[in-house]
Amino acid sequence: MSKSTVGGYAGKILRVDLTRERISEETLDEATLRKWVGGVGFGAKYLYEEVSPRVKWDSPGNRLIVASGPLGGTRVGGSGTISISAKGCLTNGATSTQANGFMGAYMKFAGYDAVIFKGKAKRWVYLYMHDGTAELRDAQHLVGKNTWETEDMIKAELGYNERGMSVFGIGPAGENLVKFAGIFGDKDHAAGHNGIGAVMGAKKLKAFCAARGRGSVPVKDSGQLLPAVEAIWKGLESDPTTKAVLDWGTGGTYEAGEQRVTAGTLPVKNYLTTLYPEARVMTCQYTREHWNAKPNPCWACRSHHCHMITITDGPYRGLTVEEPEYEMFAAWGSLVGNTDPAEALVLSNLLTLLGLEGNEAGFLMSMLIELYEKGVLTKKDTDGLELTWGNTAAMRTLLERIAYREGAFAKLLGEGTVRAAKALGKEAQDCGIYALKGHSPRGHDHRGMWREMFDTVTSDIGTYESGYWGPPDPDVPGLRHRFAPDEVSTHIAKSKGRRQFEDALGTCVFCTRVPLQLVVNAFNAVTGWDFTPKEAQDVGFRAANALRAFNIRHGVSVELERPSPRWSSTPVDGPAKGISVEPHWDSMLDNYYSLMGWDRKTGKPFPETLKSLGLENIAADLWK
């Protein structure tokens, strides 16, 4: 690949063999770059090509692929995002999980479009990227440190200030191979799904970091890029839904909090009810009006989304935490019966420090509380903890025990909600909220939001992977009737690829939630290519098909494409009372598979589907 012919790329893929502690570099030709682009595209390519079905999630042969994209480090908003891909440990299938912040920009300034880790180090190490080179450094002194301590210590020992370096790493949960450990960095950002932090811990890789340095990203047509960037921001700000996130984060305003209850999408007490009068205090408007809020924007982001909050009253006075996303307000507020926003902030931050993914932890906790409240679990089972609704002290203690694998109960819970439910028995399996594939959903009551439930269950990455939630887009069909089975499954199928394309770019989806043509305009300006929206969506559809093929080969069965009984239960109150998704599930899958060009019985993409995407090799593997 020549830097002079293609814009947007640093030009190198870094290969790190942790077993031998050897580092090498490679390049990709332009045809391969056009085919996979970056981010999740690179993840799909390298996972399929290099991780065979014999490889387990904690084998040295698993890959941890950290990838930016061609827009990473440019003027496009939020272009500091990374996609991290691997064979994950909750599903034993693929994962691709994104984190915002600065790494996606800084690693490119340092000279790298992606880093691919393989092997297992003999000692704890971290990777340091800077000025066109990379080195592995000893990390033994960082073992046991939480994610913020890790970040601060690495910056201090390498001589960088807060914004001079991006650091992502694992906490005690990842070190102890908790199956819902995540990778956390830049104080406020997480790549959390499918146990990606445990994959990193299994490699004895504590962190990776990149210096801001003096590098820059080549842009083919700056004259076209600037108006394209402005058009994207104008699109975001002109749509009230996207503007609301730009202004108030995903936690939103008081009205947004209450409106989630009115719309039946707030998860309350393990789905036992949908009613939660305290919704308005579990919002960003509450935290910003009551405490000190300091903006903490990502690379090139103009929004007022991310903040750091210093609590100024009560028992946590003086504590600075990251402002939670909506999903963490939900997980540590309504889902577990907590009505104190300060406690929700502290719990959310504790997860970050320990390195635990919050959605899985939240649904695990709500299941346990229901079992305890019903007397199925007792203090003897919980090693003395009273797991009752709103008992946040007990929750904090349990989360720490899980991260450090202390005690038999916590050790079991570290296997994730699905495995824990199976071990705890039928009552747990009846009330647990999870996809049968092995992971919890994100923090909503999806009985009022079928599209995300269906997307999550049919996804191949351990979390949802599709759908479009922006202003009307002529190139990507929206969803009009949220409880129409055919419309929901059609929407997920027809929009497949759009989200994956965004996740291949190195950008934050909250900054690209506009008609696809506007994003493609910026992409073409940076790269010098001439993509159409169809070609862009095909990049994403290709990644989705490659990840599906990976999962099929690794034994993730289509029989598992169902929600757990509680997840698909019928609400007993609230606006979605009596509305049930379960009777429609099979017909939704039938429709989805037909539209995706996949075999309903085996889950395999048909040969013609794969060949239309240039995946002849995958067709030959799956259909021999």
Next chain:
Amino acid sequence: MSTGKVRVEIRPWLSDGLSPNGSGAVVLEEQIEKGATVSGLLTRLAAEHKALGKVLFEPDGRQLNGEVCIVVDGRLLQLPGELDKGLKDGTTITLLPVIDGG
């Protein structure tokens, strides 16, 4: 001839173009006639309040925007055909935007 009255609560930010101070929920009390439906009422309101029409309907002005939640007497209304169900005196319709997560 009016056969009743329906209360329409329009929540932020759908209400932004209607509220006198630019923000906050807006409540309309609307007279209805025999045979009035949800879709008919919303079409009428969109014609009377252009700002509301822009957020309720797709650019073609015919299809309701899928990013709007419609709640009738506390129940979500989003199945095809339900929009053409009849309204009765005393009904409350709440319009609110779809809010996703993150």
